[in-house]
Amino acid sequence: MPSAYSRSQSLLHWAVFALIAVQYLFHDGIEAAWRAFRQTGTATATSGALVHIVPGLLVLAFALWRLALRLTRGTPPPPAGTPAWMARAAGLTHWALYALMLLVPASGAAAWFLGATGAGAAHEVLKTLLLVLIGLHVLAVLYHQLVRRDGLLARMRP
Numbered sequence: 001m002p003s004a005y006s007r008s009q010s011l012l013h014w015a016v017f018a019l020i021a022v023q024y025l026f027h028d029g030i031e032a033a034w035r036a037f038r039q040t041g042t043a044t045a046t047s048g049a050l051v052h053i054v055p056g057l058l059v060l061a062f063a064l065w066r067l068a069l070r071l072t073r074g075t076p077p078p079p080a081g082t083p084a085w086m087a088r089a090a091g092l093t094h095w096a097l098y099a100l101m102l103l104v105p106a107s108g109a110a111a112w113f114l115g116a117t118g119a120g121a122a123h124e125v126l127k128t129l130l131l132v133l134i135g136l137h138v139l140a141v142l143y144h145q146l147v148r149r150d151g152l153l154a155r156m157r158p
Contacts, residue, residue, distance in 0.1 A: 002076050003155075009073065010158040012066045016101065019055040019062070024131065026051050034111070034120065043112060053112060056105040063101035070098075079150035090140065093133060100130040 005013070029048015037043045045053070078087040104126045111120035144152035 001074055004076050005156055006069065006073055007158055009066065009069050010156050012062050012069070013156060014158065016059055016062050016066065019059045020101075020130070020134070022055045023052060023059070023127075030112075037112075037115070038117070041115075043115070049112075053108075056108050059101055060105035060109070063098060063105075066101075067098055076155050079144070079148070079152050081148075081150065093137060093140070097130070097133050097137065100126055100133060104130050 026048075029046060029050075030052035033044060033046050033049035078090065104123060107119045107123040107126055110116045111123055141153055144150055
């Protein structure tokens with residue numbers, strides 16, 4: 001078991017973080033393009049839409065890469081003294097984050113490229129769930145860093 005995440009794992013983590021932030025901050029272009037698609041039935045890849053589509057596809061690709069690294073390289077153990085329930089909750093949260101990092105862009109791609117409006121509705125729900133889990137993830141890291149002071153964050157430095 002490694003004592004820290006590899007440089008690749010860490011860089012991919014922060015790259016996905018940045019790409020997801022772009023998705024939430026610059027979603028107006030895709031929303032306008034989606035409204036136009038629903039009115040006309042024709043998808044038009046405007047620059048605003050591309051600012052959402054390209055990073056979304058990168059999130060999907062990077063999440064798959066991260067999963068491959070996680071399965072082949074493994075992950076560091078929880079910090080010493082971490083209660084079993086906390087380690088299990090962290091594991092479940094991480095797997096849920098991975099699932100959402102795959103499902104959110106896949107549902108968005110299905111909506112955009114296949115015109116699947118049901119996938120568009122699912123995309124809306126899934127992106128909210130992703131945001132909630134990211135918030136929980138950040139709160140847990142802050143708890144480890146500021147309250148437990150157990151060095152958890154140091155495992156993810158590039």
